[in-house]
Amino acid sequence: SQTIHQWPATLVQPVGSPLSLECTVEGTSNPNLYWYRQAAGRGLQLLFYSVGIGQISSEVPQNLSASRPQDRQFILSSKKLLLSDSGFYLCAWSVHRRTEAFFGQGTRLTVV
Amino acid sequence: GENVEQHPSTLSVQEGDSAVIKCTYSDSASNYFPWYKQELGKRPQLIIDIRSNVGEKKDQRIAVTLNKTAKHFSLHITETQPEDSAVYFCAASMDALNFGKGTSLLVTP
Numbered sequence: 001s002q003t004i005h006q007w008p009a010t011l012v013q014p015v016g017s018p019l020s021l022e023c024t025v026e027g028t029s030n031p032n033l034y035w036y037r038q039a040a041g042r043g044l045q046l047l048f049y050s051v052g053i054g055q056i057s058s059e060v061p062q063n064l065s066a067s068r069p070q071d072r073q074f075i076l077s078s079k080k081l082l083l084s085d086s087g088f089y090l091c092a093w094s095v096h097r098r099t100e101a102f103f104g105q106g107t108r109l110t111v112v
Numbered sequence: 113g114e115n116v117e118q119h120p121s122t123l124s125v126q127e128g129d130s131a132v133i134k135c136t137y138s139d140s141a142s143n144y145f146p147w148y149k150q151e152l153g154k155r156p157q158l159i160i161d162i163r164s165n166v167g168e169k170k171d172q173r174i175a176v177t178l179n180k181t182a183k184h185f186s187l188h189i190t191e192t193q194p195e196d197s198a199v200y201f202c203a204a205s206m207d208a209l210n211f212g213k214g215t216s217l218l219v220t221p
Contacts, residue, residue, distance in 0.1 A: 043213035098144035098205045103155040
């Protein structure tokens with residue numbers, strides 16, 4: 001069966017520090033991968049999605065970037081965090097772009 | 113990209129009543145419309161979905177309807193129970209799932 005791992009679960013980082021959140025999927029090949037941010041009152045905001053290694057699409061301009069160095073690994077990064085980057089970050093995967101997405105446990109990021 | 117609007121943002125019903133959540137989408141190319149339920153502190157999980165070649169789908173107490181012409185779809189929960197209390201998200205997919213802002217449903221005994 002397929003599983004998705006996302007870590008860490010919680011993270012407190014100072015303003016201006018770098019960020020790296022990692023997500024891996026097991027039990028499937030060539031998944032579509034997604035990063036979402038959930039802030040209060042804004043629902044699930046799509047940040048990035050990837051249909052293959054090295055292929056990243058960005059949905060909103062921001063202080064974040066994403067990379068997919070391996071088929072089942074998706075990384076969310078920032079060189080310098082802002083206060084506004086605080087939120088709940090969710091990684092997800094799907095078999096195809098128009099099928100059910102399965103979410104990881106999420107990372108609660110607090111920038112102080 | 114796709115823009116999904118969801119209403120209402122909060123909904124309170126009495127146990128046994130029905131609840132209806134409505135969403136609209138902007139891109140007529142979207143053809144997959146899932147609904148997710150997120151309980152407090154947990155990840156969103158799919159409860160029902162519908163594709164654009166279907167107008168209605170039902171699964172026990174949950175049903176979803178889709179009007180492609182008007183570009184809106186709705187979630188209907190009948191005979192609500194306290195355990196239905198959660199945040200519900202609709203989504204529309206063209207290249208990736210774009211979600212609405214969520215509806216916080218409270219079912220009071």
